[in-house]
Amino acid sequence: MIDKMKNFDFKKSVFVPGLLLFTMLLLLNAISNNYFFRLDLTDNDMYSLSASSKSVFKTSR
Known part of the structure; x- marks a missing residue:
């Protein structure tokens, strides 16, 4: 009986995390x-991207 309780606590301590x-x-x-x-x-x-590349991208939209 004690072995089953120790085993259950181990399972719970692994399952929850x-x-x-x-x-x-x-x-x-x-x-x-x-x-x-x-x-x-x-x-x-x-x-x-450089500033000039960003400005080209903004104007091409």
Whole structure:
């Protein structure tokens, strides 16, 4: 009987954090689908648009 209770506590202690982690990841995925953005973390902004490129894009719309 005591072994069953120890086993049940172990299952609950693994299940609850696992369910919480799954819920948090699901929520993060739903939020990231609605709010997509990219960051250019290079030192010299290698993958960012220049000001002139941004102005050309704005005028071409």
